[in-house]
Amino acid sequence: MSSLNTTQLTVAIGTKNPAKVHAVKETLLSEPLSFVSVEVPSGVSCQPFSEDETRLGALNRAKAALVEAETDLAIGLEGGVSETETGSLMLCNWGVMVDKKGKAWEASGLKIPVPTDVSDGLLKGQELGTIMNERANEEGTNTREGAVGAFTLNWISRKEMFSHIVKALYGQYLVEQQNK
Ligand SMILES: O=P(O)(O)OP(=O)(O)OP(=O)(O)OC[C@H]1O[C@@H](n2cnc3c(O)ncnc32)[C@H](O)[C@@H]1O
Numbered sequence: 596m597s598s599l600n601t602t603q604l605t606v607a608i609g610t611k612n613p614a615k616v617h618a619v620k621e622t623l624l625s626e627p628l629s630f631v632s633v634e635v636p637s638g639v640s641c642q643p644f645s646e647d648e649t650r651l652g653a654l655n656r657a658k659a660a661l662v663e664a665e666t667d668l669a670i671g672l673e674g675g676v677s678e679t680e681t682g683s684l685m686l687c688n689w690g691v692m693v694d695k696k697g698k699a700w701e702a703s704g705l706k707i708p709v710p711t712d713v714s715d716g717l718l719k720g721q722e723l724g725t726i727m728n729e730r731a732n733e734e735g736t737n738t739r740e741g742a743v744g745a746f747t748l749n750w751i752s753r754k755e756m757f758s759h760i761v762k763a764l765y766g767q768y769l770v771e772q773q774n775k
């Protein structure tokens with residue numbers, strides 16, 4: 596595992612959701628980076644319903660956060676669902692990192708089937724966050740363990756899942772710095 600061999604860089608995170616913010620900060624803790632989190636629009640629907648829409652949401656967040664916070668780099672993370680060929684739903688998650696020169700690095704994360712009782716609600720137009728809160732009988736599950744936590748009995752948390760994406764983004768960024 597390599598590190599960034601340069602002076603301190605600033606990184607914007609395009610959300611205030613702690614599950615995402617902590618995923619970025621904790622994963623990149625040892626790097627010469629400082630972070631700022633900013634609330635930005637995803638530019639897609641509240642409940643993205645395809646890989647492409649989820650990926651675009653992550654890209655839009657990254658671009659908007661870079662402009663808003665005027666940082667060297669920015670990261671956008673977005674959660675959604677995608678439909679399989681047989682009509683069932685999968686949780687899907689995307690991340691995009693951008694720099695000031697307009698370069699972008701992207702990665703998708705874990706995909707896991709959505710149980711039918713949850714997908715029934717999604718297909719009726721309900722948001723995943725709302726369904727998961729009702730199921731758990733508490734608010735804000737999307738800021739903690741998330742749906743992926745509920746579907747795996749917390750063997751994988753939302754933060755951990757996004758952390759994997761952040762590693763993939765940052766690793767690709769480092770490869771490009773090395774090849775310069
Ligand atoms: O504040 P932001 O960054 O928007 O955080 P969010 O939890 O709303 O996250 P997304 O916008 O990326 O997620 C899109 C939708 O999918 C829901 N969602 C996605 N993944 C989820 C998860 O693991 N647990 C609960 N809800 C999730 C979420 O509530 C939104 O309705």
Ligand SMILES: [Mg+2]
Pocket residue numbers: 641
């Ligand atoms: Mg959201």
